[in-house]
Amino acid sequence: MTGGGSGIGLAITERLRADGHAVAVLDLNPPDAEYAYKADVTDRDQIEEALTSVRRDLGPVTILVNAAGLDGFKRFADLKFEAWQRVIDVNLNGVFHCTQAVLPDMVEAGWGRIVNISSSSAHSGQPFMAHYVSAKSAVNGLTKALALELGPAGITVNAVPPGFIDTPMLRKAEERGLLGGTVEDHVQRTPVRRVGRPEDLAATCSFLISEEAGYITGQIVGVNGGRNT
Ligand code: NAD
Numbered sequence: 001m002t003g004g005g006s007g008i009g010l011a012i013t014e015r016l017r018a019d020g021h022a023v024a025v026l027d028l029n030p031p032d033a034e035y036a037y038k039a040d041v042t043d044r045d046q047i048e049e050a051l052t053s054v055r056r057d058l059g060p061v062t063i064l065v066n067a068a069g070l071d072g073f074k075r076f077a078d079l080k081f082e083a084w085q086r087v088i089d090v091n092l093n094g095v096f097h098c099t100q101a102v103l104p105d106m107v108e109a110g111w112g113r114i115v116n117i118s119s120s121s122a123h124s125g126q127p128f129m130a131h132y133v134s135a136k137s138a139v140n141g142l143t144k145a146l147a148l149e150l151g152p153a154g155i156t157v158n159a160v161p162p163g164f165i166d167t168p169m170l171r172k173a174e175e176r177g178l179l180g181g182t183v184e185d186h187v188q189r190t191p192v193r194r195v196g197r198p199e200d201l202a203a204t205c206s207f208l209i210s211e212e213a214g215y216i217t218g219q220i221v222g223v224n225g226g227r228n229t
Contacts, residue, residue, distance in 0.1 A: 002041050002098055003068030005029045007167030008117060011198030012065055012205045019206055024054040024061075026098070027068065041068045041094030047101050060105035063209050066095045066139075067117040071169055073128045073178045084131040091135035095142060103150075112155035113209040116143050117201065118220070120163045123228040128178070136161070140220050147218030156217035158208050163224025165196035191226030 003009035004025030016023045030036035037050035070090040106112025119136040126133050143159040164186050173179050200223050
């Protein structure tokens, strides 16, 4: 589990543990808990080092949820290439590194589950988030390509793009006036009339990694209250 230190990743970690899975967390700011490892998902050496501990403590990795993410808000004309690169690096290249690093375990097991947390902004676009939307759109594309490539190996790959989910990331963006209104304004434009909860994502992941979900792959499973933006 990447990004398990906060928000959506934390809720997924708690849910999967409650489901009986042994869950390790890789995060830039890991929680002070067992099987939580500090690693930057953009740094392959840090990932491999953490995975050495994970494999020693818990065994091979056959389930991967990529939830580590970094948002960013900047008018495109003012967007520095370094900021573009960092957002692409965390949100897209992080998925590349973590997936490639654990893949041998899944291939060896002849079974695997990969869930990528992308973003509903990949459907609609989002002003001032060109780098983020580009990265998350690419994650959806990567998901579809890998589903075709890895299906024969017994590995499913799906993406879960969240809508507006009540996490520190969302509230920080709201505080900075970057959402084009308050969270409550967005609730009024959401068909189910509430903000999403990290637990909504956790429930979806819990299903997608289950044995029962073995015929579901290459799908972009929106969790957004009916609103694709
Ligand atoms: P969050 O900021 O609460 O949590 C993100 C976690 O990722 C943090 O624990 C952070 O330390 C970790 N992280 C960031 N950069 C990292 C790096 N380089 N290496 C390792 N860990 C790193 O955010 P969240 O809202 O829980 O977001 C989780 C995922 O959902 C992200 O991929 C985000 O883009 C996506 N998402 C969130 C929303 C929303 O409304 N909250 C909407 C769409 C998509």
